[in-house]
Amino acid sequence: MKIIRACIYPKDVQCITGRSERYGRKLLRDIRAYFGKAEHQFITSEEFAEYSGIDVEIINQYLKQVS
Template sequence: MKQKRLCIYPKDIVKITGKSERYARNLIQKIKEKLNKEEHQFITVEEFCAYAGFEPEKVKEVMID
């Protein structure tokens, strides 16, 4: 069984949204600010989906391994 990641990276957001990597990095920063996370902390797939309005299962299907 393949291990799934818990966190989302800019490359995943690029593939999901079709936007640039700069956009993806900025979006992650906005989500961290909204969730009061520190710079070293990661964003989970569920946190990204809650912010962006996506269904987690669909996002996990598209994510790059």
């Protein structure tokens, strides 16, 4: 059984969206602000899906492939 990662990193945002890793860092920073999280806290796949409008199943499928 493969374990799916719960958190999203800038490289994941880059691969999912096709944008740069720098854009991924900015987007994760924006998501942290949107959810009122501190700088050291992680962004979950569910939070990323809610903010981006991408279905959480698509994100989880990607995370299964790269894990």
